[in-house]
Amino acid sequence: TTHYLFIVVVAVNSTLLTINAGDYIFYTDWAWTSFVVFSVSQSTMLAVGAIYYMLFTGVPGTATYYATIMTIYTWVAKGAWFALGYPYDFVVVPVWIPSAMLMDLAYWATRRNKHAAILIGGTLVGLSFPLFNMVNLLLVRDPLEIAFKYPRPTLPAYMTPIEPQVGKFYNSPVALGSGAGAVLTVPIAALGAKLNTW
Numbered sequence: 001t002t003h004y005l006f007i008v009v010v011a012v013n014s015t016l017l018t019i020n021a022g023d024y025i026f027y028t029d030w031a032w033t034s035f036v037v038f039s040v041s042q043s044t045m046l047a048v049g050a051i052y053y054m055l056f057t058g059v060p061g062t063a064t065y066y067a068t069i070m071t072i073y074t075w076v077a078k079g080a081w082f083a084l085g086y087p088y089d090f091v092v093v094p095v096w097i098p099s100a101m102l103m104d105l106a107y108w109a110t111r112r113n114k115h116a117a118i119l120i121g122g123t124l125v126g127l128s129f130p131l132f133n134m135v136n137l138l139l140v141r142d143p144l145e146i147a148f149k150y151p152r153p154t155l156p157a158y159m160t161p162i163e164p165q166v167g168k169f170y171n172s173p174v175a176l177g178s179g180a181g182a183v184l185t186v187p188i189a190a191l192g193a194k195l196n197t198w
Helices: 002-021 030-059 062-083 095-107 112-140 145-151 171-195
Strands: none
Touching: 002 030, 002 095, 030 062, 030 095, 030 112, 030 171, 062 095
């Protein structure tokens, strides 16, 4: 029980770190042009936290539990913006849970082999997370309308979206995000596992 309570505390704090590390990428007014950065930072955060605490408990399913806490906490943030009068689509909540389930599956299918969880699970997170989030962003009602009609009051002038740049893709951000995420999450997750053994 203590282990799981500990995970709850760390998952909440890691969500805060995720939001503060690049909070603008959660918002419709900048999410499209930051998709690659979003994919790398968020998949790395998920892989590191999920691997660390899944190996900490040794129980398959812990990664999904971790991602669920992050999801709930971020939906609370979305609700806060909605309560302030912003539209429902103003904040796009990342889709962490399916990727975490793949990591749990890798750990379970390899009979709790931590190296397989890091290599296979980390790769699956890096490859799947950008795809799930691209689908999520495609469901936004009208990103351009939301971006220009409801700019955030805290958005600096130099980050105000310019119409030709919003929603425009160069060099397939899905491919870039997936590739970079897959490459970077494995060594970073391995570092997290190494710290877990110290």
